[in-house]
Amino acid sequence: MATTTSLDSVLKTNYSARIEYQLNDEQNLLKMFNNAVWDWYGLEIHIPVHIGRNGGVQAIPFGGNYPTAGDQTYNNLIVTASLLTASIFIPRSEMKRAKEKGYGAFISWWDAEFKRAMVDIKFRANRYLISGNRFKGFLDQRAAGQDSTGACTVAAPAAGTDTLNYFGDLSPFDGTDENNTAVASATSSTWVRVRIFRMDTYAEVTTTGGQANPATFVSAIDAVARTIDLSTVANAAGESLDRNIAGMPVGIPFAVALHPTQYTDSVGANFGTNTGFANQPQGIFGNLCEPTHFGIDRTTATGTATVLQSDSLFTQSTAGVGGRAAVTPARVQRVMDQCFVDGGEEVDCILISPLTRAAYLAIMTGTIETQAHAAGGKGDASYSKLAFAGMQLKVSQHVPPGGWIFLKKNTWKLAQLSKCEFVEDDGAILHRVSGTSAFEAAIEWYYNFVCTKPRNNGILAGTTLA
DSSP states (O other): OOOOOHHHHHHHHHHHHHHHHHHHHHHHGGGSEEEEEEEEEEEEEEEEEEEETTOOOOOTTTOOOOOOOOOOOOEEEEEEEEEEEEEEEHHHHHHHHHHHHHHHHHHHHHOOOOHHHHHHHHHHHHHHHHHOEEEEEEEEBOOOOOOOOSSSSSSSSOEEEEEEOOOOOOHHHHHSSTTBBBBBTTBBGGOEEEEEEETOOOOOOOOOOOOOOEEEEEEEETTTTEEEEEEEEEESSOOOOOOTTTTTTTTOEEEEOOOOOOEEEETTTEEEOOOOOOSOOOOOHHHHHOOOETTTOOOOTTSSSSGGSOEEEEEEETTTTTBBBBBOOOHHHHHHHHHHHHHSSSSOOOOHHHHOOOOOOOHHHHSOOOOSOTTTTTTOOOEEEEETTTTEEEEOSSSSEEEEEEEOGGEEEEEEEEEEEOBBTTBBBBEEEETOOOOOEEEEEEEEEEEGGGOOEEEEBBOOOO
């Protein structure tokens, strides 16, 4: 007869090793990047990054004085581990069956639960790799915003709303992310507060109009058209979020970030919803867009670490008002060239959505290398491999449609405090659920995702969807 002790032993023997294998070898995105080995201090690691060259290097005349001695300038990225978990509930009926019928019946049920839990972990980890933490996507349009129409209350937000193209993760707004429900324009309690940043200087775009208590929300989405409604509210009419900013170069996107605090409306009531982004590991979008990169201020205003900015964040359209446009080889090459100029190395990975692949097929010319899917002697109108300049495009469902992601893979590190594994309490994997005869098992993974050289990576937003 099976007991909890013997079942625990079976799970350790047959499943503990499979967790690490499946996460490391079967995740189509995370497996591209190297696991980094650093010394952890509690939940933190300090990663030195080069932010300035030796100023004491120059040509001098014969017999002249040496230049003033200089040195290299470094700073530390302070990276905190995030915790990704999965809990598997084991009902009383399954434990009873295990005790009466032995290991076989239980393992059959457990195997199905375990496999699905691993699929869920992999899915969530791959999504976090793109858009984990607060930076979720990009806007490509430049225009004046709509004004608020009155004092904001929960019952009557009186918002000025703009519908904008969005290259990004919709999960914070469609109810599939942590701690939130799908946004609905008619239900202000579902709105998600956001902040908008300009990607030429990494400065936040603030509202204009001079009204008290302004805020910006995502109030509705269109998952097919890939648009979001940005709604601006305040304590009075006349406040707007203008994206037609004097001095901002054309062809540069805005980044959308979740706000860390809830809004209080004009009568003191809580307004909108909060999300659980702060617990997530940093994604590609955040590594390239966050004004404070793991503790280092890299905004243009401070000027102390602009070398950690990415100057290769572009939109497809270079028109004054922006907007989506068909991707062109010239614009793709522009991003790659800027990455090379700033970072000194060519990018070696391009990530796109399956829907973006269809748009790319539509503009292919003879100068773009393709490889037919079918073997010789067979006709097949599809393609399984697409490339640009000889570099294969990697397709993933976790990359949102409407943009391209350009990476230099050796500048990205998967920092693991501990590998993904079962939680053991005094050596036991199975834990009784308080107040019941049921059990549960938990899987934990302490890690984060870090870019040590953002200048070698880029984004192209605002491409047509198909």
